[in-house]
Amino acid sequence: MxxxxxxxxxxxxxxxxxxxxxxxxxxxxxxxxxxxxxxxxxxxxxxxxxxxxxxxxxxxxxxxxxxxxxxxxxxxxxxxxxxxxxxxxxxxxxxxxxxxxxxxxxxxxxxxxxxxxxxxxxxxQGRQTDRVQVRDLVLDLGMRQVTKNGVELSLRYKEFELLSLLMFHAGQAVSRAEIFDQVWGTDWLGDMRTLDVHIRWLREKLEEDPSAPELIQTVRGVGYRFTAT
The missing domain is CATH 3.40.50.2300 (Response regulator)
Structure with a gap:
């Protein structure tokens, strides 16, 4: 129950x-x-x-x-x-x-x-690959762990889900609709701006300069892209 x-x-x-x-x-x-x-x-x-x-x-x-x-x-x-x-x-x-x-x-x-x-x-939900590395970031789905230069990062539940989606699609633009579908569900009833809040949190933890992000880039009119190079 x-x-x-x-x-x-x-x-x-x-x-x-x-x-x-x-x-x-x-x-x-x-x-x-x-x-x-x-x-x-x-x-x-x-x-x-x-x-x-x-x-x-x-x-x-x-x-x-x-x-x-x-x-x-x-x-x-x-x-x-x-x-x-x-x-x-x-x-x-x-x-x-x-x-x-x-x-x-x-x-x-x-x-x-x-x-x-x-x-x-x-x-x-499972994926064929449980581990992905992009640059100095390593994400392990099984352990629900993300490390940067070997140091573990402390991520909230949805931060981890959002980052895993972006990293497994590194180099691709992921639309806002797809992100909400995969991370929050198509029946999400809350504030749509929650995605932007979570992106800001991730940038603060991942980027050298969150105000000029290099890893998580905004694709105007579409959504976000995690850069693979």
Whole structure:
């Protein structure tokens, strides 16, 4: 049974949502403050986390950051904040998707199922070659490891998926549509700008000068290309 951890301090949201998810066949555990949420995430190892931003003790951003230091579990953030910079901050800290309050249960379920399908596809999807090297970068699918000049890089889950797609197609322009299809899934319901955010993260970790990237190049009107030479 799929285990969802919901970290939310508002009982008017928490109670009905837990009941609705349970009725859909999910096992749902809950935490009503940030510190307890982090501990549950570490101890219980849920399959997906629904995380509110405005929490006591630790806010959702700090909780997301703490969880991402230990886990690649999908995180769906709930926010009453409509400001774009707040949504982008959540993505930068490692959230996979966000949903603005008030939300419908139908939309929440759609986003949960989309994230879970993406994880399942990632687990099932295999490639003929498990290892690729481009310049001084080596990516090992089996070990889920990337090294640069022999030094291992710390990548988020989606960063690794995105980089592996680009490196296995080194020298080719990969369209934005194909990237979303392969990395986020065709049923992605979140902010389309999340791709640009993840590209920026990768450039900051891979490029000598992220403002003038040589490895991950933008192909205007198409998408991105990882240079092979």
């Amino acid at each position: 799929t285990h969802i951890l919901m970290i939310e301090d508002d009982p008017l949201i928490l109670g009905p949502t837990v009941r609705a998810l349970t009725a859909q066949g999910f096992h749902v555990s809950q935490a009503m403050d940030g510190a307890a949420g982090v501990q549950h995430a570490i101890d219980d190892k849920p399959d997906l986390i629904i995380l509110d931003i405005l929490l006591p003790n630790l806010d959702g951003w700090e909780v997301c950051k703490a969880i991402r230091q230990r886990s690649t579990v999908p995180i769906l953030m709930l926010t009453a904040l409509s400001d774009e910079i707040d949504r982008i901050l959540g993505l930068e800290l490692g959230a996979d998707d966000y949903l603005t309050k008030p939300f419908s249960m139908r939309e929440l379920l759609a986003r949960i199922k989309a994230l879970l399908r993406r994880v399942e596809m990632d687990l099932q």
